[in-house]
Amino acid sequence: MDDTPSEPSFSGMKIGEMDREKDLTSKFLSGEMSFADYSNEWYDQDDEEDIDDVDREDLESNILMPTKQRGLKRRRRCLQLSPALLGLMGEANLRFVRGDKETAEKMCHEVIKLAPIAPEPYQTLAQIHENDVEKALQFSLLAAYLSPYDANEWLRLAAISKQRNDVKQEMICYTQAITADPHNIDTHMKRIELLSKLEEIKYPVHNLKVTKxxxxxxxxxxxPPSQSETILKYAKLAATIYHSNNESERVLEVMTTAYKKCASAFTMEDINIFLEILIAQKKFQTCLEIFVADVGVEIEAEIQTIKNPDGSIHEHTNYVKCSIPNGLPIDLKSKLLVCFIYLEATNLVKTLLDDFLSNDVEKTGDLYMDIEEALSAVGHHEMAMQLLDPLVQNNSFDLGAVWLKHAECLYNLGREDDAIESYYKVLKHAPRHAEAHKRLFEILEKKGRIDEALKTLQQDYRDVVSAKLLHDQCVALKKYNRMLKYLEVGEALLSKTFVKFRRPEEFSLAYNKPKAGIDLIYEFRTMRGEKPYHEDDLHFDEEENFKLSSQEEWSLFVELLNIACEHKQYFTMQRLAFGGIMSKNILSHRLEIEFFCLQACLIRNDYQNAFRFIREFAQKYPGPRSWNLLNLVINSVEENTHSKFLSRLFQKDYHVVKSLFLGNNFLASGRYLVALKYFLEYHDQCREPLSALLIAITILVMAAQRTFDKHHNLILQGMSYLMTYKKLRRCDQETYYNMGRAFQMFSINNLAIEYYERALACTSVTVCDKHGCVDLTRETAFNLYILYKDHAPDIARKYILKYLVIE
Structure with missing residues (x-):
């Protein structure tokens, strides 16, 4: 007998598909993939058979895939062997029965090579390896998967998988068993029971792709419809879960299926729930059909043919008469009324509404709200007011939501004065309602009550704050030029992304690591045993999606800084500038923010923090402007320990100004010899009047110290440099004044008076268009007053009256 059959011919099978099937089968048999992965790869679908595969022609008008095509998709895995391969399989089974297992196994594998998705060889191989549980299970799973559906076989395999504690495979087996026999409720229950046990042990059921x-x-x-009680029970369970997950379409699907199968099992309560679902999905016509079929409502209608302006024709149902059975529950009446409202049956609505208004508001207030919502939605505001007026007059419904409906209805009716009062009622009950704030502002603004309108936008910062409302308030305040209030509200809005610093250490963390600064600050506060958030921090509504864009936040930030500066709110200016360091939204403007911080620090005389910024600017942008600012800050801070920084600053690109900086630093710290060294170096390279004056001052200060010898020589040297300064400066008033100060310091009063008199006789130092006249006359006169007051008070008084009296 020839064991090599001819190549089989499978209709619809392509060579590429055959190769893929062979590859998948070999991977599964070799243990490279699990059965779950194997089935997913083969059919490209979840373990859980999609509930959408159920025919829903009765539920939807357009079907994604015809039923016949879906059936073909499921049946394609069961293929018939060719006669040659059937003969080979018969021979393999005969060899197995005779005990020649080795030859039988070889024949089966030969068939698998040619037909990898035929079930027969796997069935035989499972019997051959019955003593090897692992292999037998693998072949049985493949055989069952490729065979026509056999529910009992899948249940047997589920039991084996359970013994092996293979949860995922067990779930697949139950799912396949349900597919084979979908009417068997016991199989469904076993699968649900398995899910419940897994949830109890906190197993990650999401990996199973099956949910309850x-x-x-x-x-x-x-x-089938015969099991109506079970169908209705699980339809309600499914609808409850779908509703909690906001899957409204699924809720409608499952309840519609249950209704079509067992409408007679629906109680009035069930019908009420189903109608509520239909109304939520705007299936009003379907609701009327249910009212007629199951509730006993009789409706007369006529079809009208209407011609549109464009020439097309459509049909409109005109509801003429409605008869309601006695004793119909009030909630069903309200739903019938809602349906007629949306279907524009105006005459019936008026009749039914008059009947409905006879009911007690206390008991049926919620139904009043449902009907009012429908009336307002279609524009019947007058009828809506008939429902709202009784509601707001009832203490049980004195609520913000009811007053909001009342206010909106009044506004739509054009009764703006009454609407204002209702909106105030809304804010009394719900102070955080942003839309009520905004609408009330619009009405008051329209009436010209601007101050009152602006107050309505104000929020209580102790409560949860709406960022959108803060932005609207900013726009309104800017529009009416209320700049200080605009500054306050704008800062509150920016605080959503800005951080208020409590300590210098926090600012250091934020400055050095801006991207992770906020997290580091919160960790720092936690380590200190503090709360990460301050009790005065604003708490924004987390459910609100409003957010300023990067450009909007940057524009607002710069504008608020300018307003704070113009109105001399320097502390606010500095707080804003420091807060901007932390905002990730404007991180691209980091360099400009740092410069704003420097300006704010200089204006507030906060030189300690100013030094943090100017040292960065001096390194990045060396030049006269940076050096002048650096010198201003260094001379203003209390600690003079910047010599190392100054040395590093000019280490890369040496500049002679380094000597001037270091000289000033050492002079201020009392190290006069070192200062004199640097001043002399600078003077050798730049013979400027400033360097000569600094040298003279340093030498004269040394001469005044007891720790130095040869005071006379030092005084002579100092005066010599003062004369050099006088020649280089060429400004008589200034030089005479400085020389007079030097002589006054050493109590050489006759020379001091002589130079002061010369200074008084000179013209002013300079005249500047921006800063006015720079004149030392008053300073000179005051020093002369000091020199004369003890020994010649009349002369001292003369200088006071001539130069220092403001007329």
């Missing part, structure tokens, strides 16, 4: 709600939905779809 899908199981419930599957039961509703699969069971």
């Amino acid at each position: 709600v899908r199981c419930y939905h599957r039961i509703v779809n699969c069971l």
Whole structure:
């Protein structure tokens, strides 16, 4: 007998598909993939058979895939062997029965090579390896998967998988068993029971791709109408879960399926729930059909043909008469009324509404709200007011939501004065309602009550704050030029992304690591035993999606800084500038923000923090402007320990100004010899009057110290440099004044008076268009007054009256 058959011919099978099937099968048999992965790869679908595969022609008008095509997709895995391969399989089974297992196994593998998705060889191989549980299970799973559906076989394999503690495989087996026999409720229950046990032990059930709600939905779809009680039970369970997950379409699907299968089992309560679902999905016509079929409502209608302006024709249903059975529950009456409202049956609505208004508001207030919402939605505001007026007059419904409906209805009716009062009622009950704030502002603004309108936008910062409302308030305040209030509200809005610093250490963390600064600050506060958030921090509504764009936040930030500076709110200016360091939204403007911080620090005389910024600017942008600012800050801070920084600053690109900086630093710290060294170096390279004056001052200060010898020589040297300064400066008033000060310091009063008199006789130092006249006359006169007051008070008084009296 020839064991090599001819190549089989499978209709619809391509060579590429055959190769893929062979590859997948070999991977599964070799243990490279699990059965779950194997089935997913083969059919490209989840372990859980999609509930959408159930025919829903009765539920939807357009179907994504015809039923016949879906059936073909499921049946394609069961292929018939060619006669030659059937003969080979018969021979393999005969060899197995005779005990020649080795030859039988070889024949089976030969068939698998030619037909990898035929079930027969796997069935035989499972019997051959019955003593090897692992291999037998693998072949049985493949055989079952490729065979026509056999529910009992899948249940047997599920039991084996359970013994092996293979949860995922067990779930697949139950799912396949349900597919084979969908009407067997016991199989459905076993799968749900397995899910419940897994949830109890906190197993990650999401990996199984099966959920309880899908199981419930599957039961509703699969069971026959004869099991109406079970269908209705699980339809309600599925609808509850779908509703909690906001899957409204699924809620409608499962309840519609249950209704079509067992409408007679629906109680009035069930029908009420189903109608509520239909109304939520705007299926008003379907609701009327249910009212007629199951509730006993009689409706007369006529079809009208209407011609549109464009020439097209459409049909409109005109509802003429409605008869309601006695004793119909009030909630069903309200739903019938809602349906007629949306279907524009105006005459019936008026009749039914008059009947409905006879009911007690205390008991049926919620239904009043449902009907009012429908009336307002279609523009019947007058009728809506008939429902709202009784509600707001009832203490049980004195609520913000009711007053909001009342206010909106009044506004739509054009009764703006009454609407204002109702909106105030809304804010009394719900102070955080942003839309009520905004609408009230618009009405008051329209009436010209601007101050009152602006007050309505104000929020209580102790409560949760709306960022959108803060932005609207900013726009309004800017529009009416209320700049200080605009500054306050704008800062509150920016605080959503800005951080208020409590300590210098926090600012250091934020400055050095801006991207992770906020997290580091919160960790720092936690380590200190503090709360990460301050009790005065604003708490924004986390459910609100409003957010300023990067450009909007930057524009607002710069504008607020300018306003704070113009109105001399320097502390606010500095707080804003420091807060901008932390905002990730404007991180691209980091360099400009740092410069704003420097300006704010200089204006507030906060030189300690100013030094943090100017040292960065001096390194990045060396030049006269940076050096002048650096010198201003260094001379203003209390500590003079900047010599190392100054040395590093000019280490890369040497500049002679380094000597001037270091000389000033050492002079201020009392190290006069070192200062004199640097001043002399600078003077050798730049013979400027400033360097000569600094040298003279340093030498004269040394001469005044007891720790130095040869005071006379030092005084002579100092005066010599003062004369050099006088020649280089060429400004008589200034030089005479400085020389007079030097002589006064050493109590050489006759020379001091002589030079002061010369200074008084000179013209002013300079005249500047921006700063006015720079004149030392008053300073000179005051020093002369000091020299004369003890020994010649009349002369001292003369200088006071001539130069220092403001007329």
